[in-house]
Amino acid sequence: MPLRLLLILGALSAFGPLAIDFYLPSFPTLARAFSTDVEHVQLSLAAYFAGLAIGQLAYGPLADRFGRRKPLLVGVMLFSLASLACALAPSLEWLIAARFVQALGGCAGMVISRAVVRDLCDPISSAKVFSQLMLVMGLAPILAPLGGGLLLSTLGWPSIFVCLTLFSFVCLLAVAQWLPETLAKDAPPAPLRGALGEYKRLFTDLPFLGYALTGGCAIAGMFAYIAGSPFVFIELYGIPAEHYGWLFGSNALGFILVAQLNAWLVARHGPAYWLGKTVWFYLACGLALLLVALAKPQAL
Numbered sequence: 001m002p003l004r005l006l007l008i009l010g011a012l013s014a015f016g017p018l019a020i021d022f023y024l025p026s027f028p029t030l031a032r033a034f035s036t037d038v039e040h041v042q043l044s045l046a047a048y049f050a051g052l053a054i055g056q057l058a059y060g061p062l063a064d065r066f067g068r069r070k071p072l073l074v075g076v077m078l079f080s081l082a083s084l085a086c087a088l089a090p091s092l093e094w095l096i097a098a099r100f101v102q103a104l105g106g107c108a109g110m111v112i113s114r115a116v117v118r119d120l121c122d123p124i125s126s127a128k129v130f131s132q133l134m135l136v137m138g139l140a141p142i143l144a145p146l147g148g149g150l151l152l153s154t155l156g157w158p159s160i161f162v163c164l165t166l167f168s169f170v171c172l173l174a175v176a177q178w179l180p181e182t183l184a185k186d187a188p189p190a191p192l193r194g195a196l197g198e199y200k201r202l203f204t205d206l207p208f209l210g211y212a213l214t215g216g217c218a219i220a221g222m223f224a225y226i227a228g229s230p231f232v233f234i235e236l237y238g239i240p241a242e243h244y245g246w247l248f249g250s251n252a253l254g255f256i257l258v259a260q261l262n263a264w265l266v267a268r269h270g271p272a273y274w275l276g277k278t279v280w281f282y283l284a285c286g287l288a289l290l291l292v293a294l295a296k297p298q299a300l
Contacts, residue, residue: 008174009116010133012072012109015079015171016052019106019164020045020226021144021248025241026157027230033157034092038231041092044099049223051103052110059111061195067183068112068119072175075108080168087161102164109171119182127266131259145248149241214279221286225251 023030030041055075062071082102089095117129151159202208233239233247265274 004178006129006132008171008179009113011167011171011174012076012113013133015076015106015109015168016103018144018167019079019083019102020048022148022164023157023160024145024226024230024248025149025234025244026152026160028234028241029152029157030092030095034095036092038235042231044092044096045226047096047100048103051100052107055104055107056111057199059108060115061192061198063112063115063183065192067181068116069175069179069181072108072112072179073172075105075112076168076172076175078102078105079108080105080165080172083161083164083168087158087165106168116179116182119184124266124270127262127271131262131266143249145244146246149244152241211275214275218282221282 027038027041030044031038034041059071059075079102082098082105085098086095086102089098113133114130117126117133121129147163148160151163229248230244233244234241239247262274
């Protein structure tokens with residue numbers, strides 16, 4: 001896959017983690033700005049997750065019906081406008097609503113970038129490309145909290161969403177200029193009315209459900225950490241907001257390194273073989289983390 005296309009797809013895939021991780025250090029500041037507590041500010045994160053979940057159900061059928069470019073351009077534009085609305089938010093309720101709309105736009109990049117890979121690559125090559133995309137998009141969780149903390153301490157929390165607006169606008173121009181339509185020209189347009197039937201078929205496909213639930217559990221653990229870590233590190237342990245990114249980025253660095261290892265491994269035994277091995281390792285790590293939480297280590 002050409003490097004330019006890989007970078008565009010990586011940037012589009014990074015919409016989700018970037019919009020989440022960039023503003024995490026600002027949770028205590030947002031609570032003070034809107035005269036509330038961190039728990040209520042976390043509703044803006046929950047709204048974003050809800051928008052991601054709902055939007056992903058829509059963009060798949062839309063991309064099959066209208067091609068990849070049109071829904072992607074609409075989604076990126078929606079993300080850009082909603083990011084600007086977040087920067088101008090006069091109240092927490094406004095911010096929560098704008099975050100929901102931002103997610104509806106942002107998940108277009110997450111969903112359709114994967115569809116583009118599927119259009120251009122076979123299953124084994126797709127696994128390798130997704131590992132390469134992880135290298136590109138994995139920089140977002142490392143750099144975003146660091147940049148967010150820096151912007152927060154120098155320009156205030158609205159500047160975080162202004163940067164997201166500018167980033168998405170650049171992505172919009174890149175998609176319009178360089179991303180071709182990858183849906184096969186001879187592919188018959190998929191009727192939208194058949195989407196519910198396709199989802200019903202998927203939810204009765206046991207192998208699909210097994211893979212989906214496995215991936216869902218892994219992502220759920222990551223999102224739980226994303227939602228709770230700002231409060232734990234910044235409020236309980238007194239980590240400065242501008243330093244929080246270093247702790248958060250260590251996890252993202254692990255994603256990048258293991259993703260590159262994954263590209264090497266799947267070329268030898270295939271994804272299913274390694275999934276059956278690594279899921280037990282994930283379970284062991286989850287149990288270890290639970291034991292640490294139950295031990296209730298004291299804040300420094």
